[in-house]
Amino acid sequence: MSTSSLFVLGITLIAGGLLISGRLRPDLIALLIMVVLGLSGTVAPRDVFSGFSSSAVITILGISIISTGLQQTGVTLRLGHLMRRLGHRSEAGLVLTVTLVSAALSLFMNNIAAVGVLLPAVMSVARQSNTPPSKLLMPLAYGTILGGMATLLTTSNIIASGALREAGLQPFGLLDFLPVGIPIVAIGSLYITFVGRHWLPRESPGLASRTITQLSAELANLYHLHDHLETLEILPHSPLAHRSIAESDFANRLGLIIVGVLSNGALKPAPPKSYILSPGDHLLVKGHCDPATLEMLGLNPASSPTPASMLISESVRLAEVVISPHSTLIGRTLKSTHFREKYNLNVISIWREGHPLHADLGNIPLQVGDALLVQGSAARIRMLREDSDLILLEEDPDAVLIPHKYPLAFWITLLTLGIAALGILPVAEVVLAGAVLLLLTRCLSMDDAYRNIEWKAIFVIAGMWPLSIAIRTSGLSDFVALKMIDLVGQGSSTLIVLTLILLALGFTQLLGGQVAALVLAPLALSSATQTGLDARGLMMAVALGCSLAFPTPFGHPVNIMVMSSGGYTLKDFVKVGTPLTILTIITILVGLKLFWGV
Structure with missing residues (x-):
């Protein structure tokens, strides 16, 4: 072994020790590796920062932007509702649903893209069902990896098929991976649902545990809204019919605030003042x-109680804001500041000195520390973060900010993923183009894009990239692989296949599945020549082994993408991923023996 190989081996072992100890953040360790390899000259200067321009990093960058656009336009919220219905709201049902949906999606698209699309939807499901995100995010990542093993469209499988073609052999077809891959998906999904989920951590640091339904209920109870809400039906002879809310002047004439309208079965919380009232409309009023x-006004009170849930919808929310110490609103009334016109928000109640105020809100001078319960669009509520007069206490992460862009965001994303799945153009370029198109059509803003990019995943992958280059260029990978092949070269076919799978497993944790496939494909062909075994069967073993990214977060970018949001550590991946890896290897061995004769 050369000096450079020994040096790279030492760095790899030290990095592994630091990762296992958990004393340093993974992204910081990755940056340290990048610096050491660059300053030592082990990696050429042009390759030190090449990870930042790698296809994996660009794909994560683009898919993070697409995911944010889907969340802000309501696509992921609808997908989350569907997954919640399929999962029957039980933890086991949700885990199985998330695993199978992600596996199915990864059959047709890049794994990173699949996780990027589903991640905000799964987070929404977690909040809606009050399930810890840590119970769902690792099944999400593992599901995409399992699904990728059943299709040719996974990168390592494509590399293996290309190596067969270059060797003059028949490449793999689109369905060649299904006979072995489908049992892998089935067994892996059952393990994650009934065994692995019990070993997942229950707490996810830094994540809100309350759902928006709970938050709204708490605010409604805190401000005693149930005692001050009423539903009024507009009768056919009412003089208010066919007039706008502004023309009816409810607030001044009746002392009532319209906080919702139920018309033809459709609820419209916080209707605009331009809304035209119609006979048969049911008005949800405060006061x-x-x-x-x-x-006299042709309004008929409803006999049934009014639920506070009618105050909100996907894009209309309740929020609590506090008057800041230096606010220009201090000493002034809501009416004199034209609060409704300025912010486009309804003030439903004012909290002062331990109790809510409900009467004559427009004429109450505001004081420092007053809390206002406001109702309005999620986009308007978010804008309060930039207002120096008000302090927004809590914001709903599932709120739909731009609901009218829902169809546009849906079709742009569908087109992007369709082109990526067909392989017409490189995935990274297609995904980035889709992200730019969402920005150009204002499905999200640049500021929101910057805030929601998975920077931690990007720095981990970019930092580890030069290490994979060093392992390959220093000769370390060839040295280890050839030594292990020599040890079992005369053994049984099952032992040779197992060795190739274990080699692929090890290299995948260090280099990633793409590089591992590039390194091991020639060895599989060489082993087939020396032993007389089917080259396509051995190549299938390498391809599937390069997807065994379960035991560590560094085997595949999707693991890194969920690591922070799920609050996972390296030990969590080892604990849950190792048994899954063993089960998958056994399934691969049986499948290769039955369908490929090796």
Whole structure:
């Protein structure tokens, strides 16, 4: 072994020790590796930072932007509702649903793209069902990896097929991986659902544990809204019919605030003042009015109680804001500041000195520390973060900010993923083009894009990239692989296949599946020549082995993508991923023996 190989081996072992100890963040370790390899001259200067321009990093960058656009337009919220219904709201059902849906999606598209599309939807499911995200995000990552093993479209499988073609052999077809891959998906999904999920951590640091439904219910109870909400039906002879809310002047004439309209079965929370009232509409109002006045105006009170849930929808939310110490609103009333017109928000109640105020809100001078319960569009509520007069206490992560862009975001994403799945153009370029198109069509802003990019995953992959280059260029990978092949060269076919799988498993953790496939494909062909075994069967073993990214977060970028959001450590991946790896290897060996004769 050369001096450079020994040096790279030492760096690899030290990095592995640091990762296992957990004393340093993975992204910091990756940056340290990059610096050491660059300053030592082990990796050429042009390759030190090449990871930042790698296809994996560009794909994560683009898919992070696409995911944010899908979340802000409501696509992922709808997908989350569907997954929740399929999972029957139980933890085991949700885990199985997430695993199978992600596996199915990865049959047709890049694994990173599949996780990027599903990640915000799964986070939404976790909040809606009050399930810890840590119980769902690793099944999401593992599901995409399992699904990728059943299709030719996974990168390592494509590399293996290309190596067969270059050797003058028949390449793999689109369905060649299914006979072995489908049992892998089935067994892996059952393991994750009924065994692995019990070993996943229950807490996810830094993530909100309450759902928006719970938050709205808490705010409604805190401000005693149930005692101050009423539903009024507009009768056919009402003088308010066919007039706008602004023309009816509810606030001044009746002391009522319209916080929702139920028309033809459709709920419209926080309707604009331009909304035209129609006979038969049911108005959800805040406040009370004497029966004689209501009768005169052709308004009929409903007998059933009004649920506070009618105050919100996908894009309309409740929020609590506090008057800041130096606010220009101090000493002024909501009416004099034209609060409704300025912010496009309804003030439903004011919290002062330990209790809510409900009467004559427009004429109450505001004080420092007053909390306002406001209702309005999620986009308007988000804008309060930039307002120096108000402090937004909590924001709903599932809120749909740009609901009218839903069809546009859906079709742009579908087109992007369709082109990527067909392999017409490189995946990274297609995904980045889709992200740019979402930005150009204003499905999200550049600021929101920057805030939601998976920077940690990008730095881990980019930092580890020169290490994979060093392992390959220093000769370390060839040395280890050839030594192990020599040890079992005269053994049984099963032992040779197992050795290739274990080699692929080890290299995948260090180099990633793509590089591992490039390194081991020639060895599989050489082994077939020396032993007389089917080259396509041995190449299938290498291809599937390069997808065994379960035991560590560094075997595949999708593991890194969920690591932070799920609050996982290296030990969590080892604990859950190792048994899954063993089960998968056994399934691969049986499948190769049955369908490929090796």
